[in-house]
Structures are given as C-alpha cells and as structure tokens.
Amino acid sequence: MEISFTVNGTSQSVEVADENTPLLWVIRDVLDLKGTKFGCGKAACGACTLLVDGEAVRSCSYPVKFAIGKKITTIEGLGTQDNPHPVQQAWIDEVVPQCGYCQPGFMMATAALLNKVPNPTDDDIDENIINICRCGTYYRMRKAIHKAAKLRAESEMNISEKV
Amino acid sequence: MAEEDNHSKQVSRRKFLVRGGLGTIGVLAIGTYIFRNNIRRELLRMVNTLEMPYADNTDKPMIWFEVTSENTILLHSPKVEMGQGTFTGIAQMAADELSVSMDQIYVVHAASATGNVDSVATGGSTSIASLWQPLRELAALLREMLLEEAARKMNVAVNQLTIEDGVISGGGKSLTYAQTTEGVEEWKVPDKPVLKNLKEYKYVGKPIARVDLKAKVYGDPIFGMDVQMPGMLYGAVVRPTKIGASFISADTTDAENMPGVVKIISEDDFVGVVAHSMIEAENAKEAIKVTWEISNEINTGAIIEMMTVGNGKSTVIQKSGEALEVEDDFVSLEFRSPIGAHAQIEPNGVVASVEGDSAIIKISTQVIGITRKEVAKRLGFDVEKVNVVPTYLGGGFGRRLHTPHAVQAAVMSKAVGKPVKYFFTRKEEFQHDMFRPPTHHVVKGKLSTEGWLTDLEHHFVSGDVGNNSALIPGFLPPIIGADIGAIRGGFIQYTKVPNYRSVYWHVDLPFATSWWRSLGLLANTFAMESFIDEMALKAGKDAVDFRLQQIGDEVIDVRLKNVIKAAAEKANYSEEITNGRAMGFAASIDAGTPCAQVAEVSIVDNEIVVHKVTVSLDPGLAVNPDQIRAQCEGCVIMGLSAVLYEQMFIENGELLPTIYGPYQMALMKNAPKEIDVILLQGKDTPGAVGEPPLGPIGAAIANAVRRLTGERLAELPLKLPKTT
Ligand code: FES
Ligand code: FES
Numbered sequence: 001m002e003i004s005f006t007v008n009g010t011s012q013s014v015e016v017a018d019e020n021t022p023l024l025w026v027i028r029d030v031l032d033l034k035g036t037k038f039g040c041g042k043a044a045c046g047a048c049t050l051l052v053d054g055e056a057v058r059s060c061s062y063p064v065k066f067a068i069g070k071k072i073t074t075i076e077g078l079g080t081q082d083n084p085h086p087v088q089q090a091w092i093d094e095v096v097p098q099c100g101y102c103q104p105g106f107m108m109a110t111a112a113l114l115n116k117v118p119n120p121t122d123d124d125i126d127e128n129i130i131n132i133c134r135c136g137t138y139y140r141m142r143k144a145i146h147k148a149a150k151l152r153a154e155s156e157m158n159i160s161e162k163v
Numbered sequence: 164m165a166e167e168d169n170h171s172k173q174v175s176r177r178k179f180l181v182r183g184g185l186g187t188i189g190v191l192a193i194g195t196y197i198f199r200n201n202i203r204r205e206l207l208r209m210v211n212t213l214e215m216p217y218a219d220n221t222d223k224p225m226i227w228f229e230v231t232s233e234n235t236i237l238l239h240s241p242k243v244e245m246g247q248g249t250f251t252g253i254a255q256m257a258a259d260e261l262s263v264s265m266d267q268i269y270v271v272h273a274a275s276a277t278g279n280v281d282s283v284a285t286g287g288s289t290s291i292a293s294l295w296q297p298l299r300e301l302a303a304l305l306r307e308m309l310l311e312e313a314a315r316k317m318n319v320a321v322n323q324l325t326i327e328d329g330v331i332s333g334g335g336k337s338l339t340y341a342q343t344t345e346g347v348e349e350w351k352v353p354d355k356p357v358l359k360n361l362k363e364y365k366y367v368g369k370p371i372a373r374v375d376l377k378a379k380v381y382g383d384p385i386f387g388m389d390v391q392m393p394g395m396l397y398g399a400v401v402r403p404t405k406i407g408a409s410f411i412s413a414d415t416t417d418a419e420n421m422p423g424v425v426k427i428i429s430e431d432d433f434v435g436v437v438a439h440s441m442i443e444a445e446n447a448k449e450a451i452k453v454t455w456e457i458s459n460e461i462n463t464g465a466i467i468e469m470m471t472v473g474n475g476k477s478t479v480i481q482k483s484g485e486a487l488e489v490e491d492d493f494v495s496l497e498f499r500s501p502i503g504a505h506a507q508i509e510p511n512g513v514v515a516s517v518e519g520d521s522a523i524i525k526i527s528t529q530v531i532g533i534t535r536k537e538v539a540k541r542l543g544f545d546v547e548k549v550n551v552v553p554t555y556l557g558g559g560f561g562r563r564l565h566t567p568h569a570v571q572a573a574v575m576s577k578a579v580g581k582p583v584k585y586f587f588t589r590k591e592e593f594q595h596d597m598f599r600p601p602t603h604h605v606v607k608g609k610l611s612t613e614g615w616l617t618d619l620e621h622h623f624v625s626g627d628v629g630n631n632s633a634l635i636p637g638f639l640p641p642i643i644g645a646d647i648g649a650i651r652g653g654f655i656q657y658t659k660v661p662n663y664r665s666v667y668w669h670v671d672l673p674f675a676t677s678w679w680r681s682l683g684l685l686a687n688t689f690a691m692e693s694f695i696d697e698m699a700l701k702a703g704k705d706a707v708d709f710r711l712q713q714i715g716d717e718v719i720d721v722r723l724k725n726v727i728k729a730a731a732e733k734a735n736y737s738e739e740i741t742n743g744r745a746m747g748f749a750a751s752i753d754a755g756t757p758c759a760q761v762a763e764v765s766i767v768d769n770e771i772v773v774h775k776v777t778v779s780l781d782p783g784l785a786v787n788p789d790q791i792r793a794q795c796e797g798c799v800i801m802g803l804s805a806v807l808y809e810q811m812f813i814e815n816g817e818l819l820p821t822i823y824g825p826y827q828m829a830l831m832k833n834a835p836k837e838i839d840v841i842l843l844q845g846k847d848t849p850g851a852v853g854e855p856p857l858g859p860i861g862a863a864i865a866n867a868v869r870r871l872t873g874e875r876l877a878e879l880p881l882k883l884p885k886t887t
Contacts, residue, residue: 017422018442025442034389035382037557039508040589044823047508075382084380091380095372095789098797099246100379101386101509101557126832132823134507134558135246136800138834140793 005067007031008077019065023057024048026064027074035075035104039132046131049105049112050074056112075104078111086155087111090148098135105131110145119149226277227301228257230309234329234341236263239273241281242290243529244375245559246797247853248790249290251374253298255366255786260302260359262326263340265366270374272553273531280531280551285559289754291786292849303356311351313343361847370789375555385555387527388586390514396425398575398585399448400435400568402595405816406674408455410434418450427451428578433571437579445588460816461673467499472605472622475670478645481654484662487618493609494701496694500686500879502811502818503599503679504592504826509557512586515572521548522573523582527556529563541570542577560801561678565597590821598811598818599679600626600649600672604690614702616660616713621691624668625649625683626676645669648677652684652858656723656752657695658715674818681798681854684753685805685861689879692749692862697875705738706748706866707731722781722845723750723757729841730779734761740870744774747867751858754851757781760799760859762835764867769886773803773864775837783850785842792840795856799838802860804829806879 004013007027014030022041027033027050036059039047043061050059051073052066079085084092087107097103106129113120113128120128125145133141229237238257244250250270258268273279310331314321319334326332329340361367378385401413413434415427423443428435434451438444487493513526515538522542528534531551539546556563568585576583587595602625609618628648645667655663679685699709710727714720727750730736736746743765750759763775778795785791808827811818820826865876874884 021442025440029440032391034384034386034391037386037508038388038510038586040823042589042822044589045508079381081377081381088380092372092376095376095793097246097373097376097379098248098793099507099509099556099558100375101507103379104382107380122836126830129831132508132828132830134505134560134801134828136797136804136829136834137793138800138829138831139796139836139838142831142834142836 003064003068005069006071007033008073014064016064020063022060023050023062023064023067023072024059027059027072033074033076037101037104039102039105045102045105046109047102047105049108049131051108051112054112054115056109073108075107078107085111086151087114087144087148089151090144093147094140094144096137096140096144098137102131102133102135103137106133106141110148113145114149114152118153120145226273226279228305230340230344232341234339235267235269236261236329236340238268238270239277239279240270241273241279242285242294243272243531243553243556243559244270245285245529245556245563247290247559247794248373248787249285251371251790252291252786252849253294254374255369255371256295256299257302258366259364260299261306261329263329265371265374267329268374272555274553275531275535275549275551280553285529289851292783292851295786295849299358300356303358304353307353307356308350309340309343311353312347313338316343367786368784369787371787373790386509386557387514387525387554388509388512388557390525390554390584392514392516392525392582392584395514395582395584396437396439396579397441397444398435398437398572398583399441399444400433400571400585401448401451401453402591403453403455404594405455405457406461406813406818407458407816409458411454411456413454414452417452418447421447421450423447426579428575430574435571435575435585437575437583441584457816459673461813462815463812466502466601466672466813467603469670469672470601470603470624470626472603472624472668475624475668477666477668480645480650480665480667482664483658485618486662486664487607487609487620491609491618493607493618494698495605495607496697496875496877498604498606498686498690498693498877500602500689501809502601502676502813503805503809504596504811505558505560505562505679506592506809506823506826506828507558507560507562510587510589510592511563511566511568512584513566513569513572514582514584515569515576516582517542517573517577518580520544521550522576523550523552524569524573525552525554526566526569527554527559527563528566528569529556529559529561530566534566534569537566537570538573542573560680561682562597564678589823593811593821593826594818597675597677599685600628600676602683602686604687606690606694608694608698610698610702614704616657616698618662619655619657619660620663621653621655621665621687622668623653623666623687623690624670625686626670626672628676628678628682630669648682650687651682652687652691652751652753655691656720656750657710657713658720659713680801681753681857684751684854684858685802686879688749688751688858689806689861689865692751692859693865693875693877696748696862696866696869700869707736710748710750718845719752719755719757722843723752723759725843725845726750726757726759726779726781729843730759730761730777733779733839733841734763734775734777736761738870745867745870747863747865747870749859749862749866751855753855753858756783756851756855757845758855758858760856760863762860762863762867764864764871766868766871766883769883771807771864771868771881771883773807773833773835775839776835776860776863777839777841778856779841779843780852780856781843781845781850782852782855783846783848784844786849788842791842791852794852795840796838798854798856799860800829800834802857803833803835803864806861806864806881807833808880810880
C-alpha cells in the first residue's frame, strides 16, 4: 500500500508491503536517511528517536501506518551546518559525541523536550531523556541540554525582536 | 612494572612513489616500520606493560598521506575511530609536523587495500601512544620531501624557505603543497627526518574539537550500519539461543516460500537467508526450523561454582617475600564480578560484496587484518583480493575484535552474486556477545602492630580474555603462563609491603568470553582497592595516607602517588560523612597510566547514588586534553553502569537478558552530575587513556558505601541489602 507523509519538509509517498513495518526501516532503507539509528528494535534504547508532529517517537516500534499524513523530522532535517538547530549547536559547543551512534536519538529527544519544556531542570532532563549512551556521554549531554535551552531562548528572542 | 619509551620504533625502510591522481598528482608517502628491538624484547614489553604495540606488516607498501589538489592532506589512519578520539589526536600530530592547519587535514580509515592497517588491532588504549613517534616521523619526512622539491622548483635554498598552512615560501616566491607535488618524477627522500620541537606545536597539547564532531552531530552516514551498496540485499543467520548448541540440521521449506526471500544458504556451520529487506530476511530466518544438539543446560550457579579460586590452573604473576600460611592470622575477603555484556549501541554488522575472485567488506571492526584473513580463507581467495573497508564504529569496547559475521556475509554475497548487508538483532547481540568473563577474588592481608601491611595477596580466577583470541599469538600464553588480558590490573601496586603475591587461576567457561574495555582491570581493581580500603579502616588510618605510605619508589610508583595526592586534594578527600554523603577512594595503574578517583555517594531510597567523581589521571603527554577528559568521563559512567547495574545470567543454558532495560545500564539520571578531571603529566610521551580510568570506579563507589552503611559490598553489581 502507499503511505504519504512529510519528511523534513518534503512530501513523500512510499510503497510498503506491510503497513505495520516500523517507520525506522522506511526512513533508513526506503528513503535512505541513515541518521536515524537502529539499536535494539524494541523501543529500549532510543537510538531510533525521531519527531512525529514534534513529538519524540521511537521509530523502531512505530508502525509506518501511524505516520500517514504526519510531519516527520529526522536528524537530517533538524538543522544544517549553515543553520544548526540550537541542540546541534550546543552539542558542538560541548563536544558531546564519542562514538556518535546514539547521538542523533538523544538530539531528537532533546529537541522534543525543549518544545515542551523550554527551560528544563535537571529533574526534567532525568525524567525525559531516557535513551542509552554506551560511551557514557551523559555528563556532557546534560550540559549541552541546558546550553541548548539557552541558545533556543536567545534565538527566539532574536526572532521576536525582528518581528 | 618497568616503563620503556616509545622511541623503540623508527622508520627503518621507506619508499616513496608519485602517482597520477584524478586530474592532479598525488603524493603517496609510503613508509614501513619495524621494531628496532627484536620481537622477543617487544613481546616482553607487551607483557610487562600490558601495552599493545603498534604493529604492521613490513613487507608491503603503505599509504599514509595524500596531498590533494585542494591543498589538503588525507591521512589514512591505520587505527579505527570508535569514539576514543584517535582520529583527532593523529590529525593534531600530523598537522603540526606537516605545518598545515587542522582544517586542511582529513582523516579517513585506511582500507586494507592501502596496506596501512594495523595488523594487530585497535585496542588496548595505546593508539596514540604507539603512533606518537612513527606518525610524526612520517609527517616530518613528507614535509622535508616537499621542502626539497619546492626548493628545486623555486630555485631557492631549503634554509631560505618557511612553511605556513601548507604553503612553502621563500625568496619572494611561494608554492602550495599541491603545486609542489605537480610533475614530480622522483622524490628525494631525507635519511632521517628532523622532528619539530614540542614548543613549536600549535595543535598537539590543545583541546581541539573532535575532527568527526560535525559528522556526528549532523547524522552523517558514517557507520557500518549505514553502508549502502548498489543492488544490496539483506541477510540473516540463524543462531541458537542456548550455550554450547551445535548445529545438526535445518528444515528450510517454509522459509523458502516466504515473501522477499532470494535464497537460503546452508553451510556446514551456519544457515543463512538472503532477502530483499531486513524484515523479510528476519521473518524468513524465524521460519527456519533448526535442530540443535544441546550439550548441557547450565545455570548461573554452576558458573559461579566453577569460577572459584582454587579451581583450574594457577600461575603466580608477581611475588616478593613469603607466602601467607594457613595458620597465619590474616584477613581474607572474597569478591565477585558477573558476566558483562558489551552492549555497544551499534549492532555488529557488515556489508559484503563478492564478485569473481575478489571481495569488498565494509564493516565496523577493530581487527581489519584478521577480518581480511578470515574472509579470504573461507572464500579461498588471495588475501590481496579482499579489501576490508573500515567504517566508524558505533562503539567498540573490544566487541569488534571478533568478526565471524564478515565471513558469513561474504559467503551469502557469493551465493547470491549481490552485495549483502547483515547485522545482529539485539537479542543476538546479548546472547552471542563475547562477554566480559565473571571473576572471583580472594584477597588476603596481614597488618603489623603499627597498622601497616606485612602481607598482601591477590588470588583471582577469570575466564579467557586474551587466550584463545586471534589477537594473541598462540605461542604467547604458554610462555607467559597467564592470560595477559585477565591479569590486567591484577598486580599488587603496594610494593613496600614486605610479602606480597598475585596468583591468577584460569578456568575454561562453556561460553565465549573476551576483551571488554579495560579487560581484567575493572574487576581486579574493584577487589584489590576494596580490600586495601578495608585494611585502612582496620588499621585506623586515612585511606589516602594508608595507600601513599605503602607504594614503592619506582618512576611509575611516584606517578601513582602523585595522582593519588592530586585526587585527594582536588576532591578535598575526607573520611567524614557530610550531608549524608561519603567519599570513597581508589587508585590503579593500567597500561602504564596511573589513575585515582574519589566518588561522592549517598543512599537515596536504598539506592546508591553517585553525585560526583573526581578523576586524577597521568596519561603522560596529553595530545588532546579535552578528549582525554571525555575518555575519563566516559569511563566513569560506563564503569558506574557496570558496577552498579549490569549483569548477565544463565538460565537453563540460555544467556539472559536479551534486551536493554532488563539488562540494566546507567541512564542520564544515574550519571554523576559532576565529574572533575585533573590531568598530570608524569612523562613526556603520550600514554594509555581509553581504559585506565575504568580501574578505580568500582572500589571508589563501594568504599564510599562502606563508610555510609558499614557494609562491605563485595559483589558486582553492588546492591544494598534489602531494607525491611
Ligand atoms: S532502536 Fe528503537 S529504541 Fe532501540
Ligand atoms: S556516543 Fe557512543 S553510544 Fe553514545
């Protein structure tokens, strides 16, 4: 069957044999967007986190049929080198990644958190950021999340000043 | 533990050739290295310091650098990047010696076809240390060659020339490196390149941002799992869920008719399926009915019984003075560590493309050379015909020292005539890991009337770490008599104690165990440093002073004492409990790098909470202090995860759990909110970094808990007794 949705601002229609196919595999193998990672396939690690209508979703356990007509954002659509998302800028400033494999999932989860809680406390972070990083970059990530909140607030201020 | 410098390697033979590249002339600097010392001495060094030497094949040309038409340098790294930051460190070293800026240098994984791959492995924490001398010499060599050539082209004497950012200038003229390489037929190769003075370095020693930072922040497809090849199909291999199961036969009838299935591949040692998508391959795999012969259905209890000091074969790895006698009045404590999983987030995977008599293998591997040989052997190909192209690793930790999946993918690719991608499910990752072996330790000690140790003994048993590994030459274990991986961290570091010894016991386990970041260090230091702490308490002495007074006076001992003092001072180490928090202290030496840690711990709802860890490390010369800090932070958190939460167990022959969550690991909420890292420099060359900080963490936490609760937790993962 054909499934249509928007991915990183572009409308996409894909043919899937089974509408229960996890969104992750459609994103990675059909649309060839490899930034969203496979770690466990059981919603247990968060490597596959992306945004569906702004909400963080573990795409390995999210049937593609639920995405019909929705707006999907992956790490490739979060920001660009010229216009990084505050989360990406903060990640660069704090030099967070080690192996890097878990990082897109964490950045997407953080972007979703900041949409809901623009200025998260440590407890907010502990409760909401529950992905796994084997390299143990949590210490820098926490700093980066606070920094991203600050950058995001600043950029919003700039935008509202301009308007 | 004697130390030797890194100057034992030098450029011994080198050849350079110039090759026409695409539209430009590239310089391929080809150098080969051998050890100045004979192999025996080198092996001895490896055993003494437990360092992995940088090793290469000396009979093939190797590509290290390419000068591109954009005047940038491509550095082909013989080591892989798995997060440890090696690419950044070697880029800094090369940029400085080549007089180019950091953004003019690009590091790529050397493919095995370039010849420049480490023939042993990436691991053992010594990538930077082992490349420090040879890489800088090679870069200096290339710089001098370019200078000579530029001098000739511009007709200006070499001593009139200066270099800045890859541009050679003098006598009012200038040439970029790229221009210099144009049209060169033969290069003049200097005999012995002159290294710059350390003070001239702009990048070495600075906290330069990781060279792979942007790729990792923007989600570039750099990992093995991301590899895509034209016409690629997906493979899956049937694996048993029980330990020691051997393959008898398989009924593939149902699977053959499943949607998307291209071919079922039945080999003597495995059954695989190739399909059009990963999901189709997995579904078909589930439909294959395999008959396994199960040899035994053991449980964790049986393993614990086996892993008990006194079982198996013993080797004294260190001794001084007399051994304790049974009738002596000594303190004896036992410690245990469980089976640990690597649990790296990127599953093991590979894309193999076999065409005719050659193969391309794209893979996250720590053992490029071994992967290559194994594939070649299985396919009956010439080794030269197998090109292993390493990708970035989504975590290594020792897991990727074993790559039989590359062989299976190659067999499947050959069978279908298309590239085949194949990776482990998470369940397979957990059940077919090459685990960190469980260990058991008996530590004994006796105090003098003044409260100093007169005797100290560490008896420990472990499964294989280095033995039976393709990495360790088969002749080595019998010579040494001990598993060089399992004994890491197992030595007595309090050599002022008159009588001490360390005895390693080896037991064969019914499942595969291997290298897990820091090898024996995590468990050995946990046991030793917990015991020392208990003895300090018994002696009524300060935990820091008790250690300092009993460490010897060799160079490495002095470095150890310095990190201990620095950690204690920085953390304001105190034996008091303040606001419900206690401090725990521990120290270790691993691969020539001393590390001390102070953990600040409290108990909340009967759970151990680690608030802050102070790390003091002496890695020698810090090529990139920020990345060394990152490694310390990572080791603290990975170590905390292992010592507080992680544990595999065996139920009726099945290794469990098979998923994150049940295999509990540290999350954001469990990571200390403060990690304070102090770096000391006790020698003028770089030393090991990526594993040594894993040593002290277990005991540091346990020692803090001891002060809070009076309870000596002697088993990993550390669990407080249930409150009623
Ligand atoms: S891959 Fe989706 S949560 Fe692990
Ligand atoms: S950076 Fe390696 S798993 Fe997070």
